[in-house]
Amino acid sequence: xxxxxxxxxxxxxxxxxxxxxxxxxxxxxxxxxxxxxxxxxxxxxxxxxxxxxxxxxxxxxxxxxxxxxxxxxxxxxxxxxxxxxxxxxxxxxxxxxxxxxxxxxxxxxxxxxxxxxxxxxxxxxxxxxxxxxxxxxxxxxxxxxxx
Amino acid sequence: xxxxxxxxxxxxxxxxxxxxxxxxxxxxxxxxxxxxxxxxxxxxxxxxxxxxxxxxxxxxxxxxxxxxxxxxxxxxxxxxxxxxxxxxxxxxxxxxxxxxxxxxxxxxxxxxxxxxxxxxxxxxxxxxxxxxxxxxxxxxxxxxxxxxxxxxxxxxxxxxxxxxxxxxxxxxxxxxxxxxxxxxxxxxxxxxxxxxxxxxxxxxxxxxxxxxxxxxxxxxxxxxxxxxxxxxxxxxxxxxxxxxxxxxxxxxxxxxxxxxxxxxxxxxxxxxxxxxxxxxxxxxxxxxxxxxxxxxxxxxxxxxxxxxxxxxxxxxxxxxxxxxxxxxxxxxxxxxxxxxxxxxxxxxxxxxxxxxxxxxxxxxxxxxxxxxxxxxxxxxxxxxxxxxxxxxxxxxxxxxxxxxxxxxxxxxxxxxxxxxxxxxxxxxxx
Numbered sequence: 001x002x003x004x005x006x007x008x009x010x011x012x013x014x015x016x017x018x019x020x021x022x023x024x025x026x027x028x029x030x031x032x033x034x035x036x037x038x039x040x041x042x043x044x045x046x047x048x049x050x051x052x053x054x055x056x057x058x059x060x061x062x063x064x065x066x067x068x069x070x071x072x073x074x075x076x077x078x079x080x081x082x083x084x085x086x087x088x089x090x091x092x093x094x095x096x097x098x099x100x101x102x103x104x105x106x107x108x109x110x111x112x113x114x115x116x117x118x119x120x121x122x123x124x125x126x127x128x129x130x131x132x133x134x135x136x137x138x139x140x141x142x143x144x145x146x147x
Numbered sequence: 148x149x150x151x152x153x154x155x156x157x158x159x160x161x162x163x164x165x166x167x168x169x170x171x172x173x174x175x176x177x178x179x180x181x182x183x184x185x186x187x188x189x190x191x192x193x194x195x196x197x198x199x200x201x202x203x204x205x206x207x208x209x210x211x212x213x214x215x216x217x218x219x220x221x222x223x224x225x226x227x228x229x230x231x232x233x234x235x236x237x238x239x240x241x242x243x244x245x246x247x248x249x250x251x252x253x254x255x256x257x258x259x260x261x262x263x264x265x266x267x268x269x270x271x272x273x274x275x276x277x278x279x280x281x282x283x284x285x286x287x288x289x290x291x292x293x294x295x296x297x298x299x300x301x302x303x304x305x306x307x308x309x310x311x312x313x314x315x316x317x318x319x320x321x322x323x324x325x326x327x328x329x330x331x332x333x334x335x336x337x338x339x340x341x342x343x344x345x346x347x348x349x350x351x352x353x354x355x356x357x358x359x360x361x362x363x364x365x366x367x368x369x370x371x372x373x374x375x376x377x378x379x380x381x382x383x384x385x386x387x388x389x390x391x392x393x394x395x396x397x398x399x400x401x402x403x404x405x406x407x408x409x410x411x412x413x414x415x416x417x418x419x420x421x422x423x424x425x426x427x428x429x430x431x432x433x434x435x436x437x438x439x440x441x442x443x444x445x446x447x448x449x450x451x452x453x454x455x456x457x458x459x460x461x462x463x464x465x466x467x468x469x470x471x472x473x474x475x476x477x478x479x480x481x482x483x484x485x486x487x488x489x490x491x492x493x494x495x496x497x498x499x500x501x502x503x504x505x506x507x508x509x510x511x512x513x514x515x516x517x518x519x520x521x522x523x524x525x526x527x528x529x530x531x532x533x534x535x536x537x538x539x540x541x542x543x544x545x546x547x548x549x550x551x552x553x554x555x556x557x558x559x560x561x562x563x564x565x566x567x568x569x570x571x572x573x574x575x576x577x
Contacts, residue, residue: 045532
């Protein structure tokens with residue numbers, strides 16, 4: 001299981017914030033693989049999966065954004081009815097508590113992954129080790145990019 | 148109509164003689180019984196004998212709210228504890244409040260002054276006064292209550308809030324007179340408006356006493372128009388009894404300040420020197436009749452001016468204008484005194500917030516505290532931010548007694564100003 005990084009950005013709820021953030025990414029040549037926005041009354045946290053997370057992280061920080069990085073799991077979903085159910089059943093059986101989850105789709109909808117943000121990720125990794133789950137990893141992505 | 152016609156219409160000459168006699172007494176009383184004043188007099192190398200004319204008041208030391216706080220709880224008391232019958236406190240900058248004690252005589256004198264004020268506005272025994280100020284440690288409600296009882300009007304000790312019940316009380320008991328803050332009056336008007344209630348048609352209201360917060364002539368007009376009543380401006384502060392220090396008569400052109408009970412000085416807050424007559428400056432008050440707690444030259448921090456000329460009502464006690472501003476950064480919201488430093492102290496005690504903050508006042512009683520979060524402590528969890536926001540709100544509420552709206556901002560959002568930052572943005576239209 002290779003590490004997959006999620007970048008979180010704090011943002012006030014006001015017009016123009018997303019465009020400012022994405023401009024930094026565009027200028028840095030970073031590709032967004034998945035995005036999720038969690039907002040509360042007055043502010044939000046934007047969550048991203050990037051192809052080049054380290055570059056994105058450094059650039060955003062440099063530009064003064066409030067950024068943090070953490071590891072998430074990306075579990076492969078089979079593209080048929082019940083696909084998410086199977087994964088959810090395993091997570092629930094292993095009592096893995098999800099903080100936040102969203103979907104990452106790659107290669108023109110060939111493969112979909114459930115990104116799960118878990119507070120105690122090391123514990124979750126141990127719990128899920130022997131389950132029949134396929135994970136998307138940064139390594140896999142790197143290989144693919146190399147081709 | 149007068150409550151104490153002789154004293155209310157006393158000639159200026161006789162008034163000044165009375166003031167001088169009482170000033171000498173007060174200075175002596177403070178000097179002998181309060182170590183704080185004895186010490187201040189000694190430092191200035193004076194004794195109460197220095198007073199031979201009213202002008203000599205300028206030789207006496209000032210008293211500030213910091214002095215009051217420093218000598219909390221009993222340090223400013225001039226009598227034995229068994230002689231005091233009531234305690235009020237007033238919120239202070241940080242932590243310690245100011246303690247104000249009343250002897251039995253002081254309670255009665257404060258009530259007398261209120262009685263003068265109410266009668267001055269034409270109140271009668273068959274009037275019904277709904278007292279919507281906060282009962283408790285604040286002076287606002289209780290001092291008014293005792294004065295109104297002295298006049299013989301029926302007092303409804305409603306306290307603030309619970310607007311529906313307030314309206315029901317007005318309807319059931321045919322309330323004629325309200326005592327409340329201008330911000331609550333505006334709120335009350337909006338609630339009545341929404342419910343389709345027309346005060347002129349549905350209620351028996353005739354007048355309201357508005358105090359505790361600065362407000363404008365426009366707000367008075369607006370409230371008078373909506374309720375179909377006369378609004379009288381009321382001035383007071385806990386250190387000087389609370390309400391009843393100065394009040395408007397039926398002519399509603401400035402507040403008569405009871406000069407047999409207080410000496411007025413209007414000073415330049417920076418130099419401490421008296422400003423030329425008719426110019427605005429900080430109001431400084433000296434008590435003349437207080438037994439438990441005489442206070443010399445108290446810096447109210449309220450900026451006012453004396454209204455020149457005689458009043459048509461016949462009272463000789465001079466009038467002060469409504470409060471034009473403050474010589475410090477105190478905020479008054481919902482009748483509560485708040486200093487930005489109180490908010491700063493709370494924020495600085497919370498790790499996840501940065502140095503910069505801003506206080507925005509809007510509508511008539513909305514307070515928003517905008518704080519920047521600390522970049523390094525951001526971990527991407529929305530839940531942590533929500534908890535942080537709640538923590539800030541709760542801690543502020545317990546410190547300033549008003550629940551503000553809290554906004555979390557990205558670091559670097561607020562303007563960084565050199566020197567004294569503008570912490571308070573007041574957009575209120577009170």
